[in-house]
Every structure is written in structure tokens, then in C-alpha cells.
Amino acid sequence: MKASEAAIAMQNGAPSAGQAWRFPADPLFRKLTGGIALLVAATLLAILIALIGEGWHALRVFGWRFLVTGTWNPVSGQFGALVFIVGTLISSIIAMLIAIPVSFGIALFISELAPRWLRGPVSTAVELLAAVPSIIYGMWGLLVFAPRFAQIEPWIDDHLGAIPGLGVLFRGPPMGIGMLTAGIVLGIMVIPFIAAIMRDVFLVTPAALKESAYALGSTTWEVVRHVILPYTRTAVTGGIFLGLGRALGETMAVTFIIGNSNNLAASLLMPGSSIASVIANEFTEATSDLYKSSLLALGLILFLITFVVLVFAKLLLLRLERGAGSRP
Amino acid sequence: MIPLRSRRRAINAFNLTMAVLTTVFGVFWLVWILWTTLSHGIGALHLSLFTQDTPPPGGEGGGLRNAFVGSLILLALAVAIGTPIGVLAGTWLAEFAARRRLGSVIRFLNDILLSAPSIVIGLFTYAIVVDPGGHFSAFAGGVALALILIPVVVRTTDEMLRLVPGALREAAIALGTPYWKLVMRITWKAAASGILTGVLLGIARISGETAPLLFTALNNQFWSTDLARPIANLPVVIFQFAMSPYDNWQKMAWAGAFEAMAFILLLSVFSRLLLRRGIHRS
Numbered sequence: 001m002k003a004s005e006a007a008i009a010m011q012n013g014a015p016s017a018g019q020a021w022r023f024p025a026d027p028l029f030r031k032l033t034g035g036i037a038l039l040v041a042a043t044l045l046a047i048l049i050a051l052i053g054e055g056w057h058a059l060r061v062f063g064w065r066f067l068v069t070g071t072w073n074p075v076s077g078q079f080g081a082l083v084f085i086v087g088t089l090i091s092s093i094i095a096m097l098i099a100i101p102v103s104f105g106i107a108l109f110i111s112e113l114a115p116r117w118l119r120g121p122v123s124t125a126v127e128l129l130a131a132v133p134s135i136i137y138g139m140w141g142l143l144v145f146a147p148r149f150a151q152i153e154p155w156i157d158d159h160l161g162a163i164p165g166l167g168v169l170f171r172g173p174p175m176g177i178g179m180l181t182a183g184i185v186l187g188i189m190v191i192p193f194i195a196a197i198m199r200d201v202f203l204v205t206p207a208a209l210k211e212s213a214y215a216l217g218s219t220t221w222e223v224v225r226h227v228i229l230p231y232t233r234t235a236v237t238g239g240i241f242l243g244l245g246r247a248l249g250e251t252m253a254v255t256f257i258i259g260n261s262n263n264l265a266a267s268l269l270m271p272g273s274s275i276a277s278v279i280a281n282e283f284t285e286a287t288s289d290l291y292k293s294s295l296l297a298l299g300l301i302l303f304l305i306t307f308v309v310l311v312f313a314k315l316l317l318l319r320l321e322r323g324a325g326s327r328p
Numbered sequence: 329m330i331p332l333r334s335r336r337r338a339i340n341a342f343n344l345t346m347a348v349l350t351t352v353f354g355v356f357w358l359v360w361i362l363w364t365t366l367s368h369g370i371g372a373l374h375l376s377l378f379t380q381d382t383p384p385p386g387g388e389g390g391g392l393r394n395a396f397v398g399s400l401i402l403l404a405l406a407v408a409i410g411t412p413i414g415v416l417a418g419t420w421l422a423e424f425a426a427r428r429r430l431g432s433v434i435r436f437l438n439d440i441l442l443s444a445p446s447i448v449i450g451l452f453t454y455a456i457v458v459d460p461g462g463h464f465s466a467f468a469g470g471v472a473l474a475l476i477l478i479p480v481v482v483r484t485t486d487e488m489l490r491l492v493p494g495a496l497r498e499a500a501i502a503l504g505t506p507y508w509k510l511v512m513r514i515t516w517k518a519a520a521s522g523i524l525t526g527v528l529l530g531i532a533r534i535s536g537e538t539a540p541l542l543f544t545a546l547n548n549q550f551w552s553t554d555l556a557r558p559i560a561n562l563p564v565v566i567f568q569f570a571m572s573p574y575d576n577w578q579k580m581a582w583a584g585a586f587e588a589m590a591f592i593l594l595l596s597v598f599s600r601l602l603l604r605r606g607i608h609r610s
Binding site: 026036039043046108110125127128143249276284299313 | 421440546
């Protein structure tokens with residue numbers, strides 16, 4: 001690589017005396033590809049500017065109170081994002097509570113436990129789960145999962161609803177759809193993403209470290225707990241945040257199942273809304289400028305939240321890559 | 329008091345059993361979802377799906393012809409716009425910016441773009457294409473899908489070109505090959521199957537995308553191939569039909585979901601095989 005770069009430098013230099021002028025194909029090629037690469041990177045900035053521009057109307061009318069107002073009333077022209085921000089966070093938290101332990105178990109199984117012949121098929125199955133489009137998760141969730149879940153909900157209401165304090169989260173009519181159902185389906189959706197990253201980073205743990213722990217008499221679990229996890233901690237966290245970024249922005253599956261209510265209910269069994277679901281539901285119906293601008297301002301909020309989460313995730317993942325490169 | 333040794337063993341056995349159970353749990357959903365789509369989808373499959381257009385609300389019969397064709401047009405548009413941009417940007421990252429700071433910054437931003445919510449990409453496309461143009465159009469849908477495809481292609485092109493051995497490049501330069509020719513004739517060729525895999529995986533990703541199309545290509549109940557007008561497409565039709573109370577529409581949504589799923593899974597499996605073969609050879 002070094003040598004070839006030196007060679008390009010020579011080629012790009014001024015032609016030696018006496019040489020005829022040549023069409024500067026190389027510098028042009030370099031500038032063209034470089035310009036396009038910059039353009040791709042600038043897309044993020046363009047998204048930010050475009051969404052601020054489109055949401056400006058709403059942000060100017062409502063100011064910072066847009067973030068903390070819970071009313072969303074297209075008829076009276078009152079718009080506030082609070083219900084949707086909270087809905088997005090709650091459904092994503094439920095999703096992560098399910099996805100993190102399950103992904104960890106799957107990654108552990110693939111990287112440490114599975115016999116060689118089973119490793120490939122299970123890995124492929126997890127990757128296929130990631131390839132299934134979100135609209136199919138949504139359809140399955142609404143038409144197949146929700147009716148079955150509705151039969152369990154009376155049980156949840158009876159048992160979990162009786163817990164003092166926390167019980168209020170689990171009381172409600174057995175509708176099948178709602179915040180909890182959306183969170184569960186969302187969790188199933190992000191499992192493959194987190195599991196794939198965890199598996200990859202577990203596999204880069206140096207064999208020498210694991211073998212020394214085994215030689216000292218550790219059980220497999222102790223190797224995982226005291227060698228693999230400490231070594232991969234930052235990257236595992238990065239993978240979790242990458243999954244969170246996905247859960248926060250997921251649209252179709254949530255739109256099908258969350259119930260689309262513009263009110264905030266205390267119970268997780270009640271319908272709710274997320275930022276993405278309200279945009280998907282109402283965008284084409286938004287007739288007034290303020291209405292549309294408010295929806296685009298919601299999009300801006302979603303973009304900013306996911307951007308922060310994704311940058312954080314990527315930085316954590318990069319740290320393991322660098323660390324793995326510098327270690328012997 | 330349980331001896332320490334057997335307690336450690338018990339913890340080990342318990343946790344490892346949990347790992348196996350969670351894997352079964354994960355695979356269980358995949359099987360359930362695949363099974364549902366298959367059983368509902370096969371039942372609703374009919375030749376008229378490919379020969380007739382979408383029926384009106386509550387109507388009997390009909391098919392998904394306009395949606396299939398619309399989706400293919402949108403995919404073709406996205407590939408036509410996204411592939412050259414993605415491949416060229418990836419080429420710069422791998423060939424000219426391998427060790428430069430700007431290269432890693434762009435790589436980082438591209439990764440963020442890769443994971444950005446597709447609904448945000450849809451709103452962005454609405455802001456730059458639909459809003460100034462004044463109406464929803466198939467073209468806008470193609471742009472939205474291209475924006476989702478590009479980061480996938482950039483990333484795989486970059487990774488695949490960096491796998492090409494440096495000795496190949498040095499040999500070509502030693503023979504006096506200009507760099508642009510070296511890239512086009514040698515490194516692109518050596519990484520061709522990898523780059524193609526990236527494009528195929530990208531297509532698999534965008535062919536199920538629904539959210540960005542809601543604000544761009546919209547939907548069209550009728551047959552249309554006009555790029556300047558709203559166009560029917562499979563994901564939005566599935567969304568509309570599945571949410572509806574009409575039995576005929578719901579059946580058709582399952583058939584469409586089955587088609588989409590089969591297409592995407594076959595594409596994913598095929599591109600993985602292609603990738604494995606490509607790596608074997610090099």
C-alpha cells in the first residue's frame with residue numbers, strides 16, 4: 001500500500017521537462033470519487049438542514065414548549081411532541097429489556113457452545129431474521145401475535161396488575177395491541193442486530209486469554225463472565241446502542257401494533273403512539289401547513305435522538321477495533 | 329452449605345442452559361413468522377395476482393400487477409441512482425483515503441447514515457424532492473430508496489476493495505498503468521463479486537422498505553409507469569391492505585407479503601453464497 005501510494009504521488013507530480021501535456025485523467029478520477037464521497041457524508045448535514053427548514057414553522061409557533069406539551073390536536077391546531085417522545089422511549093425500553101438478554105444468550109451459544117456444524121445454520125437463521133422486512137413483522141404482529149397475546153393479557157392484568165405500585169403498568173382491557181405488544185415485537189426485531197454484533201466481538205476475544213482461564217480451572221460461564229465480557233465490554237455496549245437506535249426509529253412494525261392513540265396512558269396494555277408511528281399515520285392526512293410542519297419537526301426530533309445514540313454506539317464499537325489492532 | 333466446586337458447576341450449567349434456551353427462543357420467532365407468511369401466502373397465491381391490478385375497497389378479485397411493476401420500477405431507479413454513487417464513493421475511501429483522517433470521518437458518517445431510521449430518509453426526500461416539485465412521484469420514491477441503498481454499497485465497496493492485495497496494484501503501477509485504469513480494470517474486477525454482493529444486499533434491504541415510500545411514491549390504485557406521478561408499490565399496498573377490514577384485501581396483503589419475503593430471503597441467501605465463493609477464490 002505504502003509503495004503504491006508513493007507511486008501515485010510520482011504520477012500525479014508535474015510532468016518532467018520535455019514531456020507532452022496529457023489529459024489529467026488521474027487527478028480528475030481522484031477528484032470525482034472524492035467529491036462523491038464528500039457528498040455522501042454531507043447527506044447527514046443536508047438531512048438536518050432540510051428537517052429544520054421544514055419544521056421551522058412549528059418550532060417558531062410553539063417554541064421549546066413543543067417538546068413538553070402533551071396535546072396533539074389537529075382540529076384546534078395544538079401540537080406537542082411529549083406523548084410521542086415518551087411512547088418512543090417506552091416501547092424501545094421494553095424492546096431492549098427483551099432483546100439484550102436474548103441476544104447475549106444467542107451470541108454466547110454461537111460463539112462458545114454450539115458444535116461446529118450447528119454454528120453456521122444458527123448464525124444464518126439469525127441473519128435471516130434481520131433480513132425480514134419490518135412490514136412483515138408488523139403484519140404478523142397485528143394479525144397473528146396480537147390476538148394470541150390478547151388471551152394472555154387477562155392473566156397479566158390479574159397477576160402483574162396486583163403488584164402494589166408497579167401494578168398500574170399492567171392493568172387494562174385485553175386488546176392485544178398496545179405499548180407492551182409493540183415493545184415485544186420491536187424486541188424480537190432488534191434481537192438479530194444485537195446478537196450479530198455480540199457474536200462478532202465475542203469471536204475476536206484472543207484464544208490465549210480464554211485458554212489461560214480454562215487452564216486455571218474456570219468453567220465456561222466464568223470464562224465468559226471474567227474474560228470475554230470484560231474484554232468486549234465497550235463493543236457489547238456499542239452493539240446494544242446500535243440496536244436501540246434501530247428500535248427508536250422503527251416505523252412499520254410499531255405503526256401496526258402500537259394502537260395509535262394520541263393520549264398517554266399509565267398502563268402498558270393501553271394503546272399509545274411513537275414518533276415514527278404518528279408520522280407514518282398522519283403525514284398524508286396533514287392538510288394545514290402547521291400540521292405538516294409539526295410532523296416534520298417530530299421527524300427532526302427523532303433524527304437528533306437516533307443520531308446521538310448511533311454516534312455513541314459507533315464510537316464504542318470503534319474502540320474495540322482499535323484496541324484489538326494494537327494488542328499483540 | 330453446598331461445596332464451592334459444585335456451586336460453580338451449577339451456576340455454569342444454569343447459565344449455559346439459559347443460553348441454549350434463548351437461542352431456541354430467537355429461532356422460534358423466525359420459524360413462526362416464516363410459517364405464518366408461508367401458510368397464509370400460499371393459500372392466497374393465484375395467477376390473477378400477476379395479471380390484474382389492485383381491486384377497489386371491498387371489491388372482489390383483482391391482483392397486484394401494478395404494485396409488482398411499480399416496485400420493480402422503484403428498485404430499478406434506486407439501483408440506477410445509488411450504485412454509481414455508492415461504488416465511486418467507496419472506491420475513493422478504499423483507494424485514495426485508506427490512511428487519511430478524512431477517510432475515517434467519511435466512513436464513520438456513512439455508517440451513521442446506514443443505520444439512520446428510514447422514515448427520516450423519507451421525510452428528507454419529501455423536503456428536497458416532493459415539496460419543491462409540488463407532488464408525490466415515483467421518482468421521489470426512487471430517490472428515497474437510493475439514499476438508503478447508497479451507504480450499503482459504499483461500505484461493501486470500500487471493504488471489498490481493501491481486500492484486494494496491494495501487490496496487484498504495485499504490479500500494475502510498475503507496468504506504467506495510470507491509476508484510474510488500474511482501479512477500473514484491475515481492482516474493480518478483482519472485487520467485482522464482492523461489490524455485486526453489496527448491491528444485492530442493498531436491494532434486499534430496500535425492497536421491503538415501506539416508511540420512506542409513504543411520503544414520496546405514495547400509492548396508486550391504478551396501473552401507472554409515469555415517473556412524475558404517484559406509483560403503486562408492494563410495501564405500501566401490503567400496509568394499506570393489511571390494515572383494512574376487507575377480507576379480500578387482507579388475503580392479498582398476505583400474498584404480497586409472501587412474495588416480498590421470498591424475494592428478499594432468496595436474494596440474501598444468494599448474495600451470501602456469492603460472497604463466500606468470491607472470498608474463497610481470492
